[in-house]
């Protein structure tokens with residue numbers, strides 16, 4: 218899941234980005250309203266964290282432009298001003314929550330989790346599972362057979378993608394654009410290396426194998442006992 222932060226104060230922006238990354242999300246940062254709007258319109262985000270006072274477009278204008286364009290991504294506002302009219306205005310414009318600076322990171326994290334839990338356009342579970350593998354999307358935890366598995370942020374994103382589209386063959390180009398936000402470079406073996414690492418953590422010594430290589434095409438996650446050539 219991806220989060221976009223729009224915050225012009227470098228210290229706050231970096232702090233939030235770092236903290237949310239460590240909590241397991243993929244996080245982008247924009248430092249003014251125009252860049253923020255562009256990224257929010259073109260990127261695939263599950264949550265926007267908007268500072269109110271921004272150069273270019275302010276947070277209100279950014280939210281209004283987004284909603285006008287039909288983008289319904291949940292929004293958490295950050296504001297230095299604790300004024301009732303700000304709060305009311307934000308909620309009227311369609312913000313999902315409002316946090317007054319200064320706030321603790323733990324409080325932000327709690328709000329983020331709450332919004333993500335309720336803020337999805339379609340009723341969707343906060344976990345994904347296949348066989349005895351389970352992903353907790355809010356706590357960013359993975360278990361197999363009840364045992365906790367430690368994944369990097371990229372590995373988690375890769376596994377989430379495979380699970381959401383289980384049974385489908387996912388070409389490397391699609392994985393590259395969804396997980397690495399990059400165009401596929403045929404000389405790059407980044408994806409193969411990452412899949413190999415993920416497979417070691419998820420499938421090694423376990424049955425059934427879940428991550429399958431489809432030769433010449435890509436990767437597929439499926440609960441099937443398939444005989445595979447040695448790597």
Ligand code: CA
Nearest residue numbers: 225268270271
């Ligand atoms: Ca600001």
